[in-house]
Amino acid sequence: MSLLSTGLAVLALTAVTFALVARLRLERPWLQPWAIVRACVQLGILSLLLTGIIADPRWVAVFLVVMVLAATAVSARRLEVGMRGAVVVLLVIAVSAAVPLGVVFTLGAVGVDSRSVLALAGIVIGGTMTVTTLMGRQLNAALSTQHDEIEGWLALGATPRRATQRLVRMAASTALVPSTDQTRTTGIVTLPGAFVGAVFAGASPLEAAQFQVIVLSCILLAAAIAVTLVSAAFGAPATLRTPASAATATPRDAIDPSRSAP
Known part of the structure; x- marks a missing residue:
């Protein structure tokens, strides 16, 4: 699993999610894409921290x-x-x-x-x-x-x-x-x-x-x-x-x- 393929898959899935939510005119359609962005950042930080934390x-x-x-x-x-x-x-x-x-x-x-x-x-x-x-x-x-x-x-x-x-x-x-x-x-x-x-x-x-x-x-x-x-x-x-x-x-x-x- 390459970093590039992961990024492209996440980007495609997030874009479709945003399009559907926006099309339905739901409240704050940006919440789902923002949640993905936060998850990526938080998991990246967590990956760096866990090496020292687990020990x-x-x-x-x-x-x-x-x-x-x-x-x-x-x-x-x-x-x-x-x-x-x-x-x-x-x-x-x-x-x-x-x-x-x-x-x-x-x-x-x-x-x-x-x-x-x-x-x-x-x-x-x-x-x-x-x-x-x-x-x-x-x-x-x-x-x-x-x-x-x-x-x-x-x-x-x-x-x-x-x-x-x-x-x-x-x-x-x-x-x-x-x-x-x-x-x-x-x-x-x-x-x-x-x-x-x-x-x-x-x-x-x-x-x-x-x-x-x-x-x-x-x-x-x-x-x-x-x-x-x-x-x-x-x-x-x-x-x-x-x-x-x-x-x-x-x-x-x-x-x-x-x-x-x-």
Whole structure:
């Protein structure tokens, strides 16, 4: 695989993506090409850094912290939460990723070496970020549009958390769909990256399959913890906006931990 052929393929794929998105007149059609540019730059820098990072566990720890902070920044920006909300998102991503990783390494399912920790943690943190963002956006949309349902429950004497229970469950179920479907279709619809990478690195197909199952199990547990924590933090607004104000409100107005009741 030459650098020139890789560049030409990426350029062609990105150009077609941009043309389709622009033709559909979607919002900010430049986001996809910009994402590719960023990915190329970031992967290039990562390739240079990993040689030194992998050799030193301390640098691996620093790099994992940077990954969590970057994931938090992306998710918090998507959800348009304030500083307090960003802290909550940070805790959600950190805890959700740490629990399954702790289980795997404690039980010895994966060796506690720099390469394994970095590879597994990177995948789990990325999956946790995606689920957290999806859960937050789905919940925000529900709280903004289903005002009458929530108000009706409150009028009947329900607590804020009970009034939003159905909407929270729907948002959580939707957020879990990608990771669940990825697990269900592994080996049938897709050949997952961890499996292919392990085989290319010299592992036997059985060893690669074992690692992939661990990865998928970690992603599922991290996703379940993430939706649980998001539900606890944002799923019981203490006040409701009127339907008119909901139409012009930002996600920050709906998803705000300072406005959540027990």
